[in-house]
Amino acid sequence: MSDTASLQTITDFAEQLAREAGELIRREREENTLRTDYKQQSELVTHADVMADEFITGAIRDRFPGHRILSEETMPDLSQAEQLDTPLWVIDPIDGTVNYAYGHPQVAVSIAYADQGRVRAGIVHAPFSGETFRGMEGEGATLNGKTIRHSGATNPREALFATGFPYAKDHLKPLVDRLEAMIRNCRDLRRIGSAALDICWVACGRLDIYYENVSPWDFAAARLIALEAGATAGHFGDVPAGYPADLYGRDILITAPELWAPVRTILRTASGYQ
Structure with a gap:
């Protein structure tokens, strides 16, 4: 330090x-x-x-x-x-x-x-x-x-997820496609209105999954809290080379560990990522 x-x-x-x-x-x-x-x-x-x-x-x-x-x-x-x-x-x-x-x-x-x-x-x-x-x-x-610890959820169909939506409404289709895929494959959606609390709620087991596109100030602290609570955090899209992953806000995904791989696949497929 x-x-x-x-x-x-x-x-x-x-x-x-x-x-x-x-x-x-x-x-x-x-x-x-x-x-x-x-x-x-x-x-x-x-x-x-x-x-x-x-x-x-x-x-x-x-x-x-x-x-x-x-x-x-x-x-x-x-x-x-x-x-x-x-x-x-x-x-x-x-x-x-x-x-x-x-x-x-x-x-x-x-x-x-x-x-x-x-x-x-x-x-x-x-x-x-x-x-x-x-x-x-x-x-x-x-x-x-x-x-605190994550929920330990293992099955997406029994998982509660949260996400958010941007103020600008110009490019909603990709977000709606992801939302539809998640609703079809998960238990239900919660729309809390604070990314930091969404992620902290994953950390303490009130939610099982969080994904969104946000800015570093929205998620940086909460992401570490979730990791320290044993959750898995990363991205369902690609992080630009050389950019710190801890501070990259596009395509964030934070879940109970066993949900990470299946939910990442759901979101990548819905996004049209190869």
């Missing part, structure tokens, strides 16, 4: 930040008038997203000035994920912004720490349900301090 801080110290720091940011966004929704806007003409953003982002990134810059930051609202430069020379923090201040704006509880603060392109620590904190998922490389995964 390029910094003198231990991985334990970094993970504890990330958890503290996530909890404090979670309290900030909870307070903003419950006590103040929610202000909303749109970025790229279609994606909802609230003033609380920006406030929480600035709080988290400011604290990281103060504590670790030599580290880089990739955050959804204030530092969304995806090329940061390909630079491996210094540690990288990957931040989503509110994963599930539409849920947040509509008063739904499925909202999370996601903070991941990566070194040399490998995610080594991840925190996903859900302030409205009071749940904190935590993963640290080689140390397992916990929910509110208690060890």
Whole structure:
């Protein structure tokens, strides 16, 4: 690790930040008038997203000035994920912004720490349900301090899956083809509205399968938590050569281990991949 801080110290720091940011966004929704806007003409953003982002990134810059930051609202430069020379923090201040704006509880603060392109620590904190998922490389995964494991599901037809859909609606057919294939081959679908929580729910056995196309800040922390809970994580498509797989968000697939191969085949076939 390029910094003198231990991985334990970094993970504890990330958890503290996530909890404090979670309290900030909870307070903003419950006590103040929610202000909303749109970025790229279609994606909802609230003033609380920006406030929480600035709080988290400011604290990281103060504590670790030599580290880089990739955050959804204030530092969304995806090329940061390909630079491996210094540690990288990957931040989503509110994963599930539409849920947040509509008063739904499925909202999370996601903070991941990566070194040399490998995610080594991840925190996903859900302030409205009071749940904190935590993963640290080689140390397992916990929910509110208690060890969690995947469901152990073995048969896709008895498996519950989650996915999501993009704000832009220009290229829906491939997504609909995959969805139809999964519904035909699995027990049922759950649409939670937060990729980070979808993945953490696979980690603790509330779901068996998750797949989607997302950005690094949506999944980086939760993916490590799922891996540390014994789930299998990867991609049903190809990862570009040289791009860190831990931070590549296209064609993500995370499952209970015995579901990985059959579900990957279902999704590849539905996608027309060779």
